[in-house]
Structures are given as C-alpha cells and as structure tokens.
Amino acid sequence: MSKKIHAFNDIIRKLRKDLLGKGPERIHSVFVDNMAISTLYGNLTPTEKFIAKTPEGKEMIHSARTKLIQDVYSTDPPEGLEELVGAKLVYLFSDIKVEEDIAVSVFVFDKEISMEEE
Template identity: 80%
Template sequence: MSKKVHEFNDIIRKLRKDLFGKGPERIHTVFVENMAISTLYGNLTPTETFIAKTSEGREMVHLARTKMIQDVYAEGPPEGLEELVGAKFVHLFSDIKIEENIAVSVFIFDKNIT
C-alpha cells in the first residue's frame, strides 16, 4: 500500500470514528483518475448491530449512516484530504450494506489525483 493510500485511509477512519464512535476495521482504497474509491469493512457499532436485527432497524441504521456521512462531507472535506491528494474535493457518493457490514465511498475531486 502506498503512503498516500495509507494516509488517505487514516483520514477516513478518523473522521468516521469521531462521527460514529467507531471507525472501520479495514479500508481498501484505490485512486482512479479524479476519484478515490474506498471499501470499508467492519463499520457498525455494537448498538447499530443490535438495532439492525429487524428490517426497520436495518433501514434506520442505513439511513442514519448514509445521511450523516453525506452531510459531513457537504460541509467540507476532512482536514488534510485535499492537500494529500493534490486536488479539490467536489463530492462524495456513499452507501452501506448493513447485512454484510460493508460500505463504499467514492470521493470525486476536481482533477486527477497526483
């Protein structure tokens, strides 16, 4: 893993830990042109796992997780993210599969990642 990918993953992990109380257990990120595509494994807190035992609970955890992360990035990227990749953050697409405890985030930047 390159140093840039490792540092990118650390920024993502810290933000999610601060936001949700638990960061992902593992993150796999690839840079493709102007995108960083991250697959995040082991995201849910024990409380979220308990709530997600019902279909209504899964829907609630999914909505809360996706909405919260979208809102945070809409306010601006985490400190150091743009400097690390050498490009301005434009948008985040994010989703989580509650049953498998896997999330995917696609970070879009204004130019190719250097």
C-alpha cells in the same frame, strides 16, 4: 500500499471514529483518475448491530449512516484530505450494506489524483 493511500485511509478512519464512535476495521482504497474509491469493512457499532436485527432498524442505520457521511463531507471535508490528494473534493457518493457491514465511498475530486509521493 502507497503512503498516500495509507494516509488517505487514516483520514477516513479518524473522521468516522470521531463522528460515529467507531471507525472501520479495514479500508481498501484505490485512486482512479479524479476519484478515490474506498471499501470499508467492519463499520457498525455493537448498538447498531443490535438495532439492525429488524428490517426497520436496518433501514434506519442505512439512512442515518449514508446521509450523515454525505452531509459531513459536503459541508466540511476532513482536515488534510484535499491537501493530501492535491485536489478539491467535489462530490461524495456513499452507501452501506448493513447486513454485511460493508460500506463503499466514492470521492470525486476536481482533478486527477497524482500517485507520486510528496
């Protein structure tokens, strides 16, 4: 894993830990053109897992996590994220599969992400 991807994953993990009380246990990210695609495993807190035992609870966790993450990134990208990739964050698409505790985020930047280490 490149240092840049490792640092990118650390930024994502820290933001989610600060925001939700628990960061993902594992993150796999790839840079493709002007996008960073991250798969996040082990996201849910014990309380969220308990709430998700009902269909209504699953929907509530899904809606809250998806909307919250998108709102946070749209108003204020995490500190150091744009500097790290050398581009401005334009869009974030995010979803979570509550049953499997897997989330995917697609970060779209205004230009191609260089894989060269700085």
